[in-house]
Amino acid sequence: MTDIYILDEDEFYLKSIKSFLEKKGFDVLTNSNWDEAIVDLKKHKPKNVVLQRKNQSLRKSIIVQMSEELLMTDCTIFLSNDLPLDELDQMLAQSLGFENVIHRPLTEEDVSTFKTKHSEEDLAKAA
Numbered sequence: 836m837t838d839i840y841i842l843d844e845d846e847f848y849l850k851s852i853k854s855f856l857e858k859k860g861f862d863v864l865t866n867s868n869w870d871e872a873i874v875d876l877k878k879h880k881p882k883n884v885v886l887q888r889k890n891q892s893l894r895k896s897i898i899v900q901m902s903e904e905l906l907m908t909d910c911t912i913f914l915s916n917d918l919p920l921d922e923l924d925q926m927l928a929q930s931l932g933f934e935n936v937i938h939r940p941l942t943e944e945d946v947s948t949f950k951t952k953h954s955e956e957d958l959a960k961a962a
Contacts, residue, residue: 837879838862839949842872843887843915852941859946882950885913885937911950913937 838861843849849865856863864879866872876884914936925936937945 836862837864837881839864839883839885840872840876840879840881840910841865841885841887841915842869843867843885845887848887848939855941856946861949881910883911883913885915887915887939911935911948913945913948915939915941 839856841849841852841863843852843865844867846867849867853863853865864875864881866875916936916939935945935948937948
């Protein structure tokens with residue numbers, strides 16, 4: 836099972852964040868294509884999904900569709916944003932089950948919120 840799946844339109848960012856997180860011990864998959872990601876997410880069943888909303892041009896309907904798919908899984912959903920979220924975006928994120936809204940670039944605090952393969956939750960299930 837993949838630790839973190841990051842969906843972002845910026846290929847350079849994806850390469851750098853993947854390298855950064857892998858050095859921290861995470862198993863990371865990335866994608867820049869929203870349509871491919873829906874199929875990918877079902878296949879890889881990541882523990883954490885980071886959806887990047889880079890600008891206002893990303894339609895909320897895409898995030899809603901992606902969130903509906905993700906809510907059927909056991910993953911933690913994060914919304915990553917370059918800009919501060921307006922009140923409507925914050926309400927949308929909460930209503931869709933986003934655990935956290937994080938900003939680019941990721942901070943150590945953001946990284947510490949990601950579930951890992953060996954999280955306490957997983958160890959308890961295995962016992």
